[in-house]
Amino acid sequence: MRVGVCRARRGRPRPAVLGRGARAAQFAGRAAAAAAIRTAVLPFTAADGSVAMRNTFRWTSAVKERP
Numbered sequence: 001m002r003v004g005v006c007r008a009r010r011g012r013p014r015p016a017v018l019g020r021g022a023r024a025a026q027f028a029g030r031a032a033a034a035a036a037i038r039t040a041v042l043p044f045t046a047a048d049g050s051v052a053m054r055n056t057f058r059w060t061s062a063v064k065e066r067p
Contacts (some may be wrong), residue, residue, distance in 0.1 A: 025033040041051050 020031060021037065024036065028036075041053075044051050044053050046052065
């Protein structure tokens with residue numbers, strides 16, 4: 001199945017990568033995917049309708065010392 005083409009280095013075509021929401025809409029239909037997303041964000045929805053998901057990201061960087 002071909003969903004799109006992404007022009008990578010030197011103009012060579014490469015399959016486009018779909019996010020989870022786009023893939024769900026492609027297979028289940030836009031209405032079903034939108035309904036599922038609306039249901040999933042309910043716990044994160046404020047009274048004014050805004051959605052806030054607070055995430056914590058941690059990362060580590062290291063350098064291997066040469067002997």
